[in-house]
Amino acid sequence: MADQAQLKNEAINTIASVSTLLRRAIGAALPVAPEQYMTVAIPGTVIDLEDYDQGGSFVYDVRKHAVPPTAVRQAEARLVDGMMPVAEIMIGNTGKSVARSYSRSLDALVPRKATLSGGGIRSPGDKGYDDAWNFLSAKGPDGYSIVETYRDKQIAWGWERSKWDEARTQAEKDAERKYPPTSGSDYIGKQKQEIADWNKTHYYRFKTAVQSAWMDWVVNGQKYNVDYNFGFIDIDSIMGRVESSKESLRNSTIPDADGANEVYGVSLTPARWATYCKRKAEGWYDRNGKYTLGQIDAEIARLEGLLKSYDNVEIAVKGGSDRKYPVQKALQPSRKVEETQADVDKEIATLYDAQGSLSGARWNLEHGKPEDKEKFQKVIEDSQKRVGEQQKKLQDKQQAHDSNRENWNAYNLATLQDGAEKQVDGWLSSTKLKINTQLKALKDLRATKANGNPPTVPVITGAVAPKDDKDTKTALGTNVAPIGAEFANPIFGIKPSATTAPPGTATLAGGTGSQPTQSAEDADPWTTVTFSYSASDLKKVASESSWGMKVGGSVGYGLWSVGGSYAHDESKKDMQQDMATCDVSVSFSALAVNINRPWLYGELFSDVDLELPENVKLSPGPLSLKKMIKEQKIDDIVGYSQFPAYPTSFIVAADTTIEFNGSTQHIEEHFSSHSNSGNLSVGYGPWSVNSSFHEAASQQSVQMHSTATGCKITFGAPQVIAWVSQILPALPRPPGINPLTQGAELPVPK
Numbered sequence: 001m002a003d004q005a006q007l008k009n010e011a012i013n014t015i016a017s018v019s020t021l022l023r024r025a026i027g028a029a030l031p032v033a034p035e036q037y038m039t040v041a042i043p044g045t046v047i048d049l050e051d052y053d054q055g056g057s058f059v060y061d062v063r064k065h066a067v068p069p070t071a072v073r074q075a076e077a078r079l080v081d082g083m084m085p086v087a088e089i090m091i092g093n094t095g096k097s098v099a100r101s102y103s104r105s106l107d108a109l110v111p112r113k114a115t116l117s118g119g120g121i122r123s124p125g126d127k128g129y130d131d132a133w134n135f136l137s138a139k140g141p142d143g144y145s146i147v148e149t150y151r152d153k154q155i156a157w158g159w160e161r162s163k164w165d166e167a168r169t170q171a172e173k174d175a176e177r178k179y180p181p182t183s184g185s186d187y188i189g190k191q192k193q194e195i196a197d198w199n200k201t202h203y204y205r206f207k208t209a210v211q212s213a214w215m216d217w218v219v220n221g222q223k224y225n226v227d228y229n230f231g232f233i234d235i236d237s238i239m240g241r242v243e244s245s246k247e248s249l250r251n252s253t254i255p256d257a258d259g260a261n262e263v264y265g266v267s268l269t270p271a272r273w274a275t276y277c278k279r280k281a282e283g284w285y286d287r288n289g290k291y292t293l294g295q296i297d298a299e300i301a302r303l304e305g306l307l308k309s310y311d312n313v314e315i316a317v318k319g320g321s322d323r324k325y326p327v328q329k330a331l332q333p334s335r336k337v338e339e340t341q342a343d344v345d346k347e348i349a350t351l352y353d354a355q356g357s358l359s360g361a362r363w364n365l366e367h368g369k370p371e372d373k374e375k376f377q378k379v380i381e382d383s384q385k386r387v388g389e390q391q392k393k394l395q396d397k398q399q400a401h402d403s404n405r406e407n408w409n410a411y412n413l414a415t416l417q418d419g420a421e422k423q424v425d426g427w428l429s430s431t432k433l434k435i436n437t438q439l440k441a442l443k444d445l446r447a448t449k450a451n452g453n454p455p456t457v458p459v460i461t462g463a464v465a466p467k468d469d470k471d472t473k474t475a476l477g478t479n480v481a482p483i484g485a486e487f488a489n490p491i492f493g494i495k496p497s498a499t500t501a502p503p504g505t506a507t508l509a510g511g512t513g514s515q516p517t518q519s520a521e522d523a524d525p526w527t528t529v530t531f532s533y534s535a536s537d538l539k540k541v542a543s544e545s546s547w548g549m550k551v552g553g554s555v556g557y558g559l560w561s562v563g564g565s566y567a568h569d570e571s572k573k574d575m576q577q578d579m580a581t582c583d584v585s586v587s588f589s590a591l592a593v594n595i596n597r598p599w600l601y602g603e604l605f606s607d608v609d610l611e612l613p614e615n616v617k618l619s620p621g622p623l624s625l626k627k628m629i630k631e632q633k634i635d636d637i638v639g640y641s642q643f644p645a646y647p648t649s650f651i652v653a654a655d656t657t658i659e660f661n662g663s664t665q666h667i668e669e670h671f672s673s674h675s676n677s678g679n680l681s682v683g684y685g686p687w688s689v690n691s692s693f694h695e696a697a698s699q700q701s702v703q704m705h706s707t708a709t710g711c712k713i714t715f716g717a718p719q720v721i722a723w724v725s726q727i728l729p730a731l732p733r734p735p736g737i738n739p740l741t742q743g744a745e746l747p748v749p750k
Contacts (some may be wrong), residue, residue, distance in 0.1 A: 004555055017537075018685035019089045022586070025531035026651060026722055030592055035727050036621040036648070037629065041083045042091045044686040044719035047652065048075075048702075049278045056686040058246050058274035063188055064181055066172075068271075074254055077263035080595050084647055084723045086637045088629060089626040099264040102600055103249060105618055106242050109610045146222060153221030157213040164206035169264045171198040189504040223322035241604060248599040267596040273652070276525050276591060277718035280654035281701070284716035289449070292703045294668070296446045300439060307435045314428050317416065327414035333407040340401035354390045358383035459706040461485075479532060480585045480659065525591050526654070532585040535662075561630075574666035582662035582710060591652040592724075598645065612732045621730030645725040653721045658684055659712040668711050672702040684713065686721040 019040040038620050050056030053064075057075035060068065068076075081094035139145050144152075175194035179187045217223050253262040270276070317326070361383050365376035413420055462479040488494045604610060605618070612618060617640050619625065625644060628636050660667060701717035 014576075015091065015685060016089060021531060021533055021537070021721070022685055024086060024669055025529050025586075026590065029527050029529045030651065032592060036724050036726065037088070037626060037645070038651075039087060039723050039725065040089050040686055041084075041721060041723060042089065042686045044653070044721040045079070047273070047274065047277050047718045047720065049281055049718070059278050060274075061109070062272070063185070066176070066188055066191055070254065073265055074263055077254060077266050079720075080266055080268070080650065081263065082647075082649060083643075084645070085726050086625065086629060086640065086644055098597075099249065099599075101643045102247070102646065106246055106604070108612055108616050108618065108642075109242055109604065110613055133309055135229045136226065146226060150217075150221045150223065150226045153213075153223070153544055157210070157217045160210045160213040162208075164210055167202065167206065171195055171202075239609070241601070242571070242610070245599065245601040245604060248601070252597075252599040252740040264599060267598065269594040269596065270525055273525070273591060274591045277652060277654060280526070280589060281716055284701075284714070288703055288714060288716065293446065293450055293703055294671070294704060294706060295448065296442055299441050300446070303435055303439050307432060307439070310428060310432050310435070314432075317421070317424055317428075330411060332411060332417050333404055335404055337401075337405050337408050340397070340404045343397045344394070344401050347390065347397045351390040352385070353396055354383065354387045358387055450533065479530060480587075492576035503535075526589040527591075529590045529653075530585070530587040532583070534583045535581050543744050575670045578662070578664055578666045580659065582664065585659045585661070586655040586657070588656040590653070591718075593652060594647055594649045595647060600725065604645075605731060608733070616732070618642055618731040619728035621734075622727040624730070625727050643728070645727045647723045648726045649724045650720050651722040651724070652718050653687070653715075654718040656687055656715040656719075657712055658687070658714075659707065660710045661707075662710055664710040668704065668706060671711075671713075687715050687719060 022672060023038055023040055027038060048057040050057075050067055052060035052072055058072060058079075060072055080099050082093060083098055083101055085091060088370060136147050136492065137145060142149075172191075172195055175191040175198075179190040180192060183190065228386055249264060252265040254265050255262055358380065361376055361379040365373065365380060367374055411417070416424060459481040460479065461481050620628065620636075620640055625637075625640070627633075702713065702714050702715050704711055
């Protein structure tokens with residue numbers, strides 16, 4: 001137990017160190033605002049890349065769907081609804097919902113005491129209050145109060161607006177019916193043009209009706225006068241904005257797929273983010289294929305070992321009288337099958353005779369003389385006894401015969417008698433032929449793949465080092481050229497030339513290392529992130545206390561997941577030792593996806609007219625919260641656990657390559673031993689994947705490649721590895737706050 005606990009602690013330190021270096025690299029490439037913070041999520045969330053039409057979650061064909069399908073909206077809402085902890089590194093899941101936490105925080109907002117007048121709350125007797133009450137209670141010439149008229153005008157305006165919305169929705173449905181997908185490849189464009197034409201025809205009619213109702217509400221319903229005076233009566237009128245947010249939240253609900261729950265709609269930008277991820281994954285498969293040279297070699301070794309085992313058993317069973325397998329010098333059963341069958345036949349004949357005697361005695365009893373009845377009855381009893389005894393003898397002989405026959409079958413099979421040797425010989429020959437056929441195909445594949453995937457060495461493009469001894473944030477590392485760096489940026493429109501590809505780069509199921517052609521549209525959203533560090537950097541970062549980390553749930557640690565058997569797997573220990581002495585280079589493509597929640601009114605928390613009740617805390621403010629994270633003031637952070645921040649974007653990593661330079665024997669051995677059999681669970685920092693080579697080879701999205709200086713692991717599955725959260729302003733607000741000053745607790749510099 002002590003060894004396992006120590007191993008887990010070391011793995012957690014590795015996670016913290018790698019993730020800290022990763023945060024710095026992402027922050028350099030994609031800086032976050034001062035009022036935001038970034039959390040590295042461990043393990044990362046692997047993106048489902050199946051098409052919506054095939055049961056997938058995020059990817060859909062925009063040519064078939066003018067708006068995102070409901071199932072996609074549900075999946076996106078679930079993906080971004082998780083609250084991030086107040087930490088730079090998250091292991092596991094907090095289990096908290098953004099929507100529910102936001103709703104509870106809205107309930108905590110109350111009007112600020114600025115609504116006080118003359119030292120107390122406005123109430124009857126106050127001139128402003130009484131004047132407002134009299135105005136709102138007054139009746140017009142029609143006998144209705146001003147508030148009743150206001151209500152009717154407001155309802156009339158809402159009705160005109162709803163008729164416009166209803167007509168617009170119907171126009172969209174009519175356009176979809178008029179131009180279904182079967183009407184041509186440009187049916188989406190036709191639908192949009194049909195809707196545009198409808199807007200040109202009907203826009204002003206509905207716009208005029210809505211505007212007229214609005215003017216009627218403003219003038220005849222005295223909208224602004226009522227709103228102004230109502231503010232004197234209801235000190236909570238500022239809460240109307242809070243209620244509007246709650247109403248928007250309710251209107252944004254989408255029933256979940258199971259119908260038992262609800263999710264809250266969001267809008268992700270870029271809208272085609274999942275399609276970009278899928279194209280990245282497809283490019284990874286084009287370059288790497290579905291298997292590596294190491295996997296082919298491991299499979300060849302496995303089949304060659306199996307073939308040798310078949311050769312050995314063939315020699316053992318073809319030894320003639322000296323046969324050694326499967327049984328040596330087996331003794332024959334004591335009696336032949338024919339002999340025990342004869343015993344059965346004899347007892348059957350005897351049973352026939354006894355039953356015949358019994359039938360005769362019964363005939364005589366029924367048709368004989370009355371005075372002989374007692375004699376015939378005695379004969380029947382004797383015959384019945386004889387039949388019973390004979391039935392028992394026949395049963396015993398039959399069981400003995402069945403047992404003898406089974407013994408002979410087992411003997412013949414064990415000693416390969418009665419044609420069994422010929423059958424076994426045919427089976428051995430057939431199986432060996434299958435293995436040899438598989439081996440030839442594998443060796444041909446290996447030759448072709450090796451021709452297009454030569455060994456590689458790290459290509460150094462630069463280096464990074466601390467400026468001086470006081471610089472503890474910069475890792476000592478070497479920059480190496482990432483995959484695809486040899487190609488010009490796609491924005492220039494220069495396509496990779498087929499003539500520049502190495503020999504043997506024809507398209508194969510296993511991939512041959514060819515570079516896929518990308519368009520500028522595909523490449524634009526992605527940012528290449530690279531960073532490197534030495535083994536000493538990991539130890540140095542692990543010894544620092546400047547990172548905040550929250551551990552929750554059951555998770556994996558280090559390069560390989562830690563389970564109950566972790567401490568008993570010596571290969572994992574050896575592999576971690578290899579990793580501890582390696583220099584590491586990491587490169588990946590990053591995509592920042594922004595989260596827009598139409599129902600989340602973030603400005604409410606900056607509204608100086610809103611405050612919190614006593615002893616209720618939401619946020620200490622950006623600067624204070626970041627300081628708490630840096631100094632790991634857990635007790636202070638716990639006091640602001642309700643809704644101090646909310647995620648506004650997430651970072652997707654694709655085309656990830658982690659290269660280890662140094663002694664990597666145990667890393668390669670462990671990967672090789674698991675990649676072709678059973679489930680392979682791989683993780684490093686936030687990157688993780690579970691796959692099975694035999695069960696789902698087409699879905700395997702992690703590979704290990706040997707290099708001239710070590711090995712590299714590549715992840716093909718795009719994963720969400722980090723989240724950026726917006727920190728709320730200080731709530732409760734600090735004393736003496738200036739409403740015109742942004743930045744809660746600090747004054748504006750002079």
